[in-house]
Amino acid sequence: MSCRTIHSADGSVPHLALPPGALAHIDRDYDYEVDHDPPNVEPIEHQIRLDFMRGGPVRRDQLLGNYNPWSYKAETPATHPWRGIKQKPRGLDYAEASCDVRIREEKKFYEHADDDTVLVDAPAYLAARIREASEQSDPHEAVREVRKDREKWYQELIPGANLRQILKESSYGSLIEKCIGPTPDANHLLEYNAFVGMVLVDDDTNPDAIAREHDIDSVYVLQESVLSHANTDEPVALADYGIELPAPVLVGEYDSGSQYPFIPWGDALTCSCPYKQSAPFRVMCKHELLASIVCGDHDSIFVPLTRGIHVPHRARRFVSPEIAVSHQLGPAGGRP
Structure with missing residues (x-):
C-alpha cells in the first residue's frame, strides 16, 4: 500500500504518512475497500x-x-x-x-x-x-x-x-462540568480540555531519542500505547488505519484525564475513543461534538492547536473542504 507523505510547516517535525483511505475521494490516489478498511467518514x-x-x-x-x-x-x-x-x-x-x-x-x-x-x-x-x-x-x-x-x-x-x-x-x-457559565464557548471549553500536537511512536521506539533527533520537546513525544484508546477492551491503533509511526497527530486531552488521538481518515479526522470505534453506525462522539463547537467558534474546519508541536494541517482538518463548501444548512425547528 502506497502512502502520501505530508510535511509540517515546521521542518523538524516527522512527516505524516497517509494511506489511500485517508485522502480526499477526488484525489487520484484515493482508494477505499469497504470490506477491509475501517469505517469511512460518511x-x-x-x-x-x-x-x-x-x-x-x-x-x-x-x-x-x-x-x-x-x-x-x-x-x-x-x-x-x-x-x-x-x-x-x-x-x-x-x-x-x-x-x-x-x-x-x-x-x-x-x-x-x-x-x-x-x-x-x-x-x-x-x-x-x-x-x-x-x-x-x-x-x-x-x-x-x-x-x-x-x-x-x-x-x-x-x-x-x-x-x-x-x-x-x-x-x-x-x-463541560467545570466550565464557567451556562453556555460554555470555545474559550471556556479549552480551559479544561485541550487539542495537543504530539508525535506518537511504537513500543520499540524510545520517545526521548525521537525528541532529540527532531529537536522537539520530549513532553510531546509519547508511545501510542500509553494513551487511552490503547487501553480499552477492544483497542484501535493508528496502524489499524494504515497510519505509520512515528506520526505527528492531534491528541484530545480531556478534563476526565483521558487522551484520545484524532486519526486522519476519509478526508477528515475520526476520534479513536471506544464509543466511536466500537459501533460503525455512530457518526459522532462527545469529543467530536466538543471539537465541532470549538471549530465553529473559530469559524474554521481545522481544529485549533492548544499546545504542543506544530502537526501538519492535515492532522487538524476536521471536515472535508469539498463538503464544507457545498453543505447547506437545513431549516431549524424540526422534531422536538
Missing part, C-alpha cells in the same frame, strides 16, 4: 460536524438526564425528549434536517441500482451494499432492504441512539 458525518459548528455552543440546560436514546422513534412524539421541556440544541435541528436531505439525495441510487454510472457518486459503503444486493436472487427486495436499513440509520439511529446519547449530562456534560 458524507453525513462531515455535514453533521458542520451543523454543530454552525449551531453554536450547547447550553447546560439543553442536555438530557435519564433519557433512553434507544427509545427514540422519529414518528412517535412521545419519545422526543425536548418536547415542552427545554429548548433543543440548534445543531441537532440542523443535523436532523441534513439526515432528511440525505434520504432524498440517495433515492436515485436505489432506483438505478444496476447503473454504475450512477452508483459511482454514492457513498462507498452504500454503493457496495447496493451492488451486493443486486446480485441476490431477488435483487429488488434485497435493494429495498438496503434502503430500509439506510433510512432507519438516518431517521432513528443517528438522531436517537447516537446524537441524543451524546447530548446527555453523563456524556457531553462530563466535558
Whole structure:
C-alpha cells in the first residue's frame, strides 16, 4: 500500500504518512475497500460536524438526564425528549434536517441500482451494499432492504441512539462540568480540555531519542500505547488505519484525564475513543461534538492547536473542504 507523505510547516517535525483511505475521494490516489478498511467518514458525518459548528455552543440546560436514546422513534412524539421541556440544541435541528436531505439525495441510487454510472457518486459503503444486493436472487427486495436499513440509520439511529446519547449530562456534560457559565464557548471549553500536537511512536521506539533527533520537546513525544484508546477492551491503533509511526497527530486531552488521538481518515479526522470505534453506525462522539463547537467558534474546519508541536494541517482538518463548501444548512425547528 502506497502512502502520501505530508510535511509540517515546521521542518523538524516527522512527516505524516497517509494511506489511500485517508485522502480526499477526488484525489487520484484515493482508494477505499469497504470490506477491509475501517469505517469511512460518511458524507453525513462531515455535514453533521458542520451543523454543530454552525449551531453554536450547547447550553447546560439543553442536555438530557435519564433519557433512553434507544427509545427514540422519529414518528412517535412521545419519545422526543425536548418536547415542552427545554429548548433543543440548534445543531441537532440542523443535523436532523441534513439526515432528511440525505434520504432524498440517495433515492436515485436505489432506483438505478444496476447503473454504475450512477452508483459511482454514492457513498462507498452504500454503493457496495447496493451492488451486493443486486446480485441476490431477488435483487429488488434485497435493494429495498438496503434502503430500509439506510433510512432507519438516518431517521432513528443517528438522531436517537447516537446524537441524543451524546447530548446527555453523563456524556457531553462530563466535558463541560467545570466550565464557567451556562453556555460554555470555545474559550471556556479549552480551559479544561485541550487539542495537543504530539508525535506518537511504537513500543520499540524510545520517545526521548525521537525528541532529540527532531529537536522537539520530549513532553510531546509519547508511545501510542500509553494513551487511552490503547487501553480499552477492544483497542484501535493508528496502524489499524494504515497510519505509520512515528506520526505527528492531534491528541484530545480531556478534563476526565483521558487522551484520545484524532486519526486522519476519509478526508477528515475520526476520534479513536471506544464509543466511536466500537459501533460503525455512530457518526459522532462527545469529543467530536466538543471539537465541532470549538471549530465553529473559530469559524474554521481545522481544529485549533492548544499546545504542543506544530502537526501538519492535515492532522487538524476536521471536515472535508469539498463538503464544507457545498453543505447547506437545513431549516431549524424540526422534531422536538
